[in-house]
Amino acid sequence: MGKGAGGRAWPGEPDCLREILEGIYADYNRPEWVSPDPLECVLPFADPRDREVAALVASGLAYGRVNQIVRSVRLVLAHLGPSPRSALERSSRSQLERDFSSFRHRFTPGSDVANLLWGARMLCLRHGGLESAFLSGDRPGGTYIPTLDVFMQELARASGVQGRNSLVCRPSDGSACKRHWLFLKWMVRSDAVDPGGWNRCGPARLVIPLDTHMHRIGRVLGFTNRKVADLKAALEVTRGFAAIAPEDPARYDFSLTRFGIRSDLLLEDLLVKCRTAALDVHMPKDGHPGDEKQGKG
DSSP states (O other): OOBOTTSOBOSSOHHHHHHHHHHHHHHHOSGGGOOSSGGGGTTTOOSHHHHHHHHHHHHHTOOSOHHHHHHHHHHHHHHHTTOHHHHHHHOOHHHHHHHTTTOEETTEEHHHHHHHHHHHHHHHHHHSSHHHHHHTTOOSSSOSHHHHHHHHHHHHHHTTOOSOOTTOOOGGGTOOOHHHHHHHHHHHOOSSSOOOOOTTSOGGGOOOOOOHHHHHHHHHTTSOOOSSOSHHHHHHHHHHHHTTOTTOTTTTHHHHTTBTTBTTOOHHHHHHHHTOOOTTOOOOTTOOTTOOOTTOO
16 A cells, blocks of 8 residues: 555555546536635636636635635625726725725624735735736745745735734744635636636645645545644645645645535545545535634634
8 A cells, every 4th residue: 555645554556546536536627516616706707817816805715604605705806896906906995995894704804805905906016916926935946835925924014904814824824824725726727627827836836725624635545644734734635645646736626625515525425436444534514625713824
C-alpha cells in the first residue's frame, strides 16, 4: 500500500487511488453539479475583472448553510449590478456603507462587506486588478501561502480600517484560510467548473480549501491525521493530492465536496468509491465548504 502525507495507508497504490479520483472527477466535475454553491453566483460574470470581485465576495461569505450563503452573496452582488468592477470604480466609501448598512450574514456585518469592497477598489486602482495586486507580493517557488499572506495584509490596509474583518484572514495566523483558497481556486483553475481568469498564476501552487468536509475526506484518504482543520492539515492534504496530481493538487476539490453538500450525494457513497474502512467518519448534515466557526478563518 502507498502512504499518505499523514502516514496512514491509502486504500491502494497511488495509481489505483488516481483512477478512483479521476472517476469521481469525470462524474461530478460538471456544471450541472454546481448548485447549490456560491460559485453559481460567480459563473455569470464573463469579464475576469468583474468575476474576481464577485469571487472575492462569494468566497468571503462561504461559511454557514449553503442556501443562506447563496442568498447573502446574491444580495451583495445585486447592489453591485451587472459589472461589480465598474460599480466599485464609481462608488464612494459612504455609498458602500449605506448600501450594506442593514446587511448581515451570520457574524459578518455590512460594514465588513463595505470595507472589503473598498479595499478591493483601492487595490484595483493601484495595480489595475486583483491578480496584479496578488502577484505584486509573489516570490517564486513553493505554494502561494506567502503571497496570499501579503495580499490579505494589503487588502486589509487598503480598506483603511484597523481591526478585525470577518472576511479577511491570514495564513501567518495559522488559519487554513479556506475561503481565500476557494477564491484563488476559482480564479486560477480553469475547467468545466472553475471559471479561471487569472492567467499568470499556476494551479500547482494552490493549497486545498480545507473546511471540515475536505478535512474529513483527507483523513479518510489517509493524507492527514490532524484532528483540527488548520493550515498544517491543509498542507498535508494538499501534499497528498499533489502526489496524485502534482500540477494541479486542487483538481479533485469540487467533485469530492459534492458529497454531503448536496442532499442527493452522501459521504458514505464516497467512502465506498475510495474503498476505505474508515466508516466512522461522518459528514455534517449541511456541511457546505464554508462551515467554519467564528474567528477560525
